[in-house]
Amino acid sequence: MKRDDFDILKEKVYGRELVYLDNAATTQKPRQVIDAMVYAYTHFNSNIHRGVHHLSQVATMKHEEARQRVADFINARSKDEIVFTKGTTDSLNMLAFSAGELLVKEGDEIVVSAMEHHSNIVPWQMMCERKGAKLRVIPLREDLTLDMAAYKEMLNEKTRLVSVAQVSNVLGIVNPVEEIVRAAHERGALVAIDAAQSAAHIRIDVQETDCDFMAFSAHKMYGPTGLGVLYGKREWLEKLPPAEGGGEMIEHVSFEKTTYNTLPYKFEAGTPDFIGSYVFGKALEYIENAGRDEIEAHEQELTAYAEERLREIAGMKIYAEGQRKAGVISFNIGDIHPYDTGMLLDRQGVAVRTGHHCAEPLITHLGVPGTVRLSVALYNNKEDIDKLIEALKRAVQIIQSA
Ligand code: PLP
Secondary structure: OOHHHOHHHHOEEOOEEOEEOEOOOOOOOOHHHHHHHHHHHHHOOOOOOOOOOHHHHHHHHHHHHHHHHHHHHHOOOOHHHEEEEOOHHHHHHHHHHHHHHHHOOOOOEEEEEOOOOHHHOHHHHHHHHHHOOEEEEEOEOOOOOEOHHHHHHHOOOOEEEEEEEOEOOOOOEEOOHHHHHHHHHHOOOEEEEEOOOOOOOOOOOHHHHOOOEEEEEHHHOOOOOOOEEEEEOHHHHHHOOOOOOOOOOEEEEOOOOEEEOOOOHHHOOOOOOHHHHHHHHHHHHHHHHHOHHHHHHHHHHHHHHHHHHHOOOOOEEEOOOOOOEOOEEEEEEOOOOHHHHHHHHHOOOEEOEEEOOOOHHHHHHHOOOOEEEEEOOOOOOHHHHHHHHHHHHHHHHHHHHO
């Protein structure tokens, strides 16, 4: 599927054809996306929103068209609900700061889950420290899914906001975000969804989910690095104070008083990445042309196939085995250190990630030094999985004969 659009997949690593299975960290970019960057710099590079001249107007139009495309992609009600940021981490930091200022007072509670990425823990922890609030953590059940009963019990009149990943970057588990949102709303709490690992892999719809906020990164969606999105329902974005001050986000400035711009510009201080937004629009177009349902089905098939083949290896431990997953599988083999496995795979041209995957609390919960993580994208195929298995078998052989 679309493999020929990704020239990097023809690269050789240590003389072998690259097998790229580190897509949860970042995806590769198709030629259409790379060409879009060259096109933008060649044809309409000019700062946006404040120019009367032609190039500035074209750049502004392209930036706003990209915003509309993002809104359509996640089914937001309006493009005013789409704030461009630097990435998921930036979106969550902005949100934690702004929501903290507006909503949180001493003794209030914020809820995250035990399987979060550090980006969806630390900003909330920092805010809780500043405000004297308490961070509460949804525990995991034996099968590593969220303990929804414990979650519902945890919610109370002090809960201000719940922030959870739609898909775990370590386990690949798809969390029941609709149910999480419903329960939080019943108790008057808001919900933010970290969609960093879901946005390019499963269909996301903010109206159906009814989440109040959502964050994701372009670079994990075949788009450019350094760009991300914070979605927020209009009613909340209107109430939240901006996290950053500067140009673009203001209406009028005087030394006595500054008034803020309308949505979404109130949250976009300084020159935004208007080249990146255009390029990201092209990445979304690419995903849509490939077919979102087709991508999901393809990746489901690949992960099921990968789990099946991984089981051929003696001592294999797949985490959250058999759960519904979106493109990510974590495993370990016997007591082989994940780093050793990763190194030996790399030498055979296979790129996977090893370690704590920026989710140290989860790895501590698993009681291991880390895991080996494979993660697929639309261009991976069964041959990639076969090569991984072959390389894994060879790695085990080398370690066991050492
Ligand atoms: N949240 C999850 C679930 C992730 O997987 C990642 C990145 O791996 C992030 C947040 C942070 O994304 P970024 O580094 O693009 O800001």
